[in-house]
Each structure stands twice: as C-alpha cells, then as structure tokens.
C-alpha cells in the first residue's frame with residue numbers, strides 16, 4: 263500500500279454537549295475519488311468542513327501529504343471546495359470568479375488569463391467568460407464553481423452535495439463530467455452525497471456514514487455486495503430481510519418460517535438457537551426453481567407491479583415479504599396474486615447481518 | 617370594483633394635495649420677492665450669501681466624514697454579526713434604534729458634559745475636536761438608517777457561504793471584505809450614505825449646541841430674520857433631499873443581481 267495522501271485519524275467533533283462525529287478514520291490514496299454516503303445529519307458535511315478547515319476537530323488529526331494540517335486556517339490549506347449552493351461571487355464575471363484564487367495567490371495576469379481559458383475549456387463553457395453568474399443555469403453555475411475550485415491547482419478537492427440543487431438529467435451528466443475531469447487531473451477528491459446511485463456510480467471507494475461514524479469503507483462493489491453492517495445493507499440498495507433461527511450450527515442449517523435453508527460456512531460463530539437477520543438483494547432471487555440455485559423457499563404471491571420491461575413481484579413468506587424482479591416476457595403472463603410460488607437463490611448470495 | 621378604484625383615486629388625490637399644496641405655496645411665496653412679478657430674486661440672494669456657501673460647504677464636508685465613519689463602523693459590524701453571532705442581531709438592532717428614541721438634545725448634552733474642555737477627553741477644547749465630536753454625533757444619529765440599509769443588503773447575499781468560498785480560495789479578511797462583501801452591498805451602503813447625507817444637511821440641534829457653523833443653524837437663523845429667503849431655502853433643502861432619494865432609486869437598479877436560483 264502506498265502512503266495515503268489524505269489521512270483522517272481518530273477525528274471527533276462535538277458541538278457543545280452533542281458529539282456529531284466520533285472516532286472517524288479514513289485514508290485516501292493520491293488521486294482517489296472517495297464518496298461520503300449517509301443519511302441526513304450523519305456528519306458528512308462536518309467531516310468535510312474539518313478537512314477544509316471551517317471547523318476545528320475536538321480531537322484527532324488530519325494529515326495531507328505527510329503534513330499535519332489540523333490547526334491550519336482554511337486559506338492556508340490549498341484545498342478546493344465546491345458548495346451545494348454554488349456560492350459564485352455575484353459581483354464578478356465568470357472569468358473573474360475562476361481567477362479569484364489565482365489573483366489572491368498573486369499569479370501574474372497573463373498566466374492567470376491563460377489558466378482561466380484552460381479551465382473554461384475543461385468545463386466546456388469556453389464562451390462564457392464575460393457573463394455574470396445570474397445569467398447562467400444552475401448546471402453551468404456549478405461547473406464554474408468547479409473550475410474556480412480547481413484553477414489554483416489545489417492538493418485536494420472537496421465537494422459537498424454539489425448536484426443536489428440540480429434537476430435529474432443535469433445531475434447525471436454533471437456527475438460524469440466531474441468524474442472525468444477528476445480523473446484527467448488526477449486530483450484527490452472527497453464527494454459528499456446522500457444519493458446512493460451517485461456514490462455507487464462514480465466513486466473509487468465509498469465511506470458509508472451513520473451517526474458520526476464510518477460504518478464501512480470500500481469499493482462500490484464491496485459496499486453493495488458485501489455490506490459489513492445491517493445499516494449499510496439497508497441503506498445501500500433494496501434489501502429483503504428475513505428472520506431465521508439457527509437449528510444446527512455445525513452444518514449451517516437455519517430455519518426460516520418453518521422451512522430450512524443451508525448456509526454452510528456463513529454463520530461464523532452463531533450457536534444453535536440464535537436468531538439471525540438474513541438478507542437478499544432482489545436481483546439474487548428468482549421465481550421458481552432454477553438449476554444452480556441451491557436454496558428455495560415457498561410462499562404466496564402478495565403483490566405484482568408491472569413496470570414495463572421489469573415486473574416487480576412481492577412474495578409473502580410467513581410474516582415477511584420478499585421483493586424480486588423478473589423480466590417481462592410477452593410469451594408468459596405475469597403471476598397472479600394469491601398463487602403459490604417458490605423462490606430460489608444461491609445460499610452464497612445470502613447476507614447474514616450481525 | 618369600479619367604485620373601489622374611484623375611491624382609491626380620491627384618497628390618492630387628497631394625499632397628493634396634502635403634500636403638494638404647501639409645497640407649491642412655498643414655491644410661489646419664495647418667488648414673490650420682487651413686487652408685482654415672479655422672480656428668482658430670493659434664490660439669488662440666498663446663493664449669493666457667503667454664509668450660505670460657507671455653512672453649506674461645512675455641512676457637506678461633515679456629511680462626507682459622517683458617511684465614512686458610519687461605513688467603517690457599520691459594515692464590519694453588520695457583517696460579523698451575520699457571520700458569527702446571529703444570536704446577537706436583535707440586541708444590536710435594538711442598540712441601533714436607540715438614537716431614534718433618545719432625542720438628539722439629550723445626546724448632545726451628554727457629550728458636552730463628558731467631553732468638556734476640562735474632562736479627560738477634551739474634545740470640546742479645540743476646533744478639530746469639536747468638529748470630530750459633531751461627526752461622531754451625526755454617525756450616531758444616522759446609525760439606525762445606515763445599519764438597516766447595510767443589513768438589508770447583506771440579507772440578499774449568502775454571507776457565510778460566500779465568505780467560506782473566498783477563504784478556501786486563499787483570501788484573508790481584508791480581501792473578503794473589500795472584494796466580496798463590500799461590492800455586493802455597495803448599493804445598500806450608498807443608499808445608507810444618501811440617507812445620512814440628507815439627515816446631516818438639515819440637522820440643527822447638535823450643530824447649534826456644539827456651536828458649529830453648519831447649514832442647519834444657518835437655516836434657522838435666516839428663517840427667524842427674513843421673509844422670502846427662508847421659503848427659498850426650504851425649497852432648496854427639499855430639492856437636495858429629493859435629489860438624494862432619487863439617486864438611491866437610480867442606484868438600486870445597478871445592484872448586482874443575486875445568482876441563487878437553483879433549478
């Protein structure tokens with residue numbers, strides 16, 4: 263493992279008696295794109311603001327490129343930041359906005375102008391230099407804000423929900439653009455969002471946060487397929503949770519609603535008689551028996567939602583309901599509510615939540 | 617509906633008459649100095665009076681200093697309160713309103729007692745000191761207007777986020793105030809400045825009690841001793857005030873537009 267570029271070590275933040283971030287740890291590689299994902303109020307912004315220097319940690323330290331920056335002022339950190347509300351200076355033109363950091367740093371005008379033109383090209387708004395912010399759409403303003411943040415070549419780029427004020431289409435195109443600019447410039451980036459699709463689609467790694475802690479840090483693939491905690495499993499993606507009782511710990515037998523499934527090698531440490539939460543992603547379940555799926559449960563069709571190319575079916579198994587998606591095929595009519603049905607899955611896809 | 621509009625016009629006409637008739641009468645009277653014909657003689661006399669020129673010049677200068685002092689006090693204060701101590705805003709707002717409640721005469725007597733020539737801070741011991749004290753007193757009188765104008769200006773921008781955006785780009789406090797905050801509240805500051813100007817030009821109590829050669833006492837003096845000139849002076853003073861108000865209106869068209877319109 264290479265030396266981390268940004269290292270957040272045992273950081274805690276309290277506002278008066280309330281602790282909003284507790285023992286937060288994260289190492290970010292140079293050039294890596296890490297997202298903070300979590301519900302509202304979990305402390306994402308607070309951690310970001312501590313990295314930016316707007317809040318001082320109550321404990322712990324923040325190291326960038328081997329240098330402890332915990333007590334530095336924001337204007338001494340050489341960090342770029344993009345805000346949710348754009349925060350462009352309304353009295354300055356687009357070019358002056360992008361050049362603000364360069365001017366503050368004392369860059370000669372000719373060099374600054376060249377850099378501004380370069381930035382306008384990167385964000386694909388080359389003709390907009392003389393406009394004022396109020397003459398731009400939200401998406402354009404946010405791109406200018408991005409250009410302004412990266413113009414002074416910061417060591418670190420921080421983005422706090424930069425897309426949440428934009429409409430859905432712009433959101434998708436701009437997040438891809440942010441990602442491609444970030445890759446091209448190789449700038450280490452932290453991206454805060456509460457939109458899981460956003461985080462899954464553009465991050466190298468995701469830190470899922472809950473209650474002021476990082477619940478799990480991992481690649482989108484790991485987070486989605488191997489959630490470490492119940493919270494992560496529930497927060498990221500749709501999840502079907504079934505309660506089960508261990509009947510035979512040695513051979514991995516678990517009883518779910520008076521039917522037995524075998525979860526060999528997944529029970530790590532549970533004893534016979536323990537109750538467990540078992541979770542399955544909708545895409546890991548199919549209707550009916552299929553070769554290669556080693557487990558099955560029977561129940562009754564509870565709901566059928568025709569969504570076009572996909573049919574979402576909810577199957578009642580005892581007291582629990584399980585959602586699954588099947589592809590629509592014109593040859594076979596969808597199942598009817600009330601029919602008996604069997605669902606099958608691989609026991610390997612079953613997540614045991616602790 | 618129709619009759620509603622009719623009555624609205626009647627009320628408007630009454631209001632306009634209440635306002636304009638005395639004004640027109642004053643104008644008319646001020647032009648009757650020459651017997652039998654309308655003329656601007658009274659205005660000529662006023663403008664030709666060296667005391668008019670001296671006192672008016674003095675008051676304009678005082679107004680300029682008052683505005684500078686007011687801006688230096690109010691802009692950083694209002695900014696800091698919005699940024700760091702929003703919970704103090706009601707308190708500060710109350711303090712800035714005090715000059716409206718406490719009569720100027722009370723303030724000026726306080727000054728005379730506090731800063732007399734044998735007090736530890738003998739402002740009144742010298743010309744310059746007395747002038748400075750007048751400026752300070754005027755800044756106090758103008759405080760409610762100045763503070764309100766600037767605070768309203770600050771409300772139209774996102775002070776905190778703009779400050780942070782500038783900070784993270786490397787700016788210090790000086791740069792933030794001069795390049796980000798002031799330009800965005802400039803129109804508000806100017807309207808505060810013109811209100812201050814209008815107040816200072818006509819102020820009588822403080823100038824008179826501090827024995828300053830200002831325009832207000834001159835107005836009073838002429839008013840007590842002459843017939844037509846006071847009318848002319850009243851019209852002139854009125855024109856100055858109106859000029860200030862129209863300037864505020866014109867300037868507010870140039871206010872930088874807020875760009876916050878998330879779609």
Ligand SMILES: Nc1ncnc2c1ncn2[C@@H]1O[C@H](COP(=O)(O)OP(=O)(O)OP(=O)(O)O)[C@@H](O)[C@H]1O
Pocket residue numbers: 277282300301302303304305306307308309456
């Ligand atoms: N200056 C402050 N004083 C007191 N409490 C604060 C302060 N700033 C944040 N908090 C509290 O800290 C908690 C975390 O806030 P934070 O803004 O970091 O959440 P977040 O994860 O960014 O949420 P969101 O997705 O809504 O932006 C919240 O409960 C908030 O009320």
Ligand SMILES: [Mg+2]
Pocket residue numbers: 306307308422
């Ligand atoms: Mg937030």
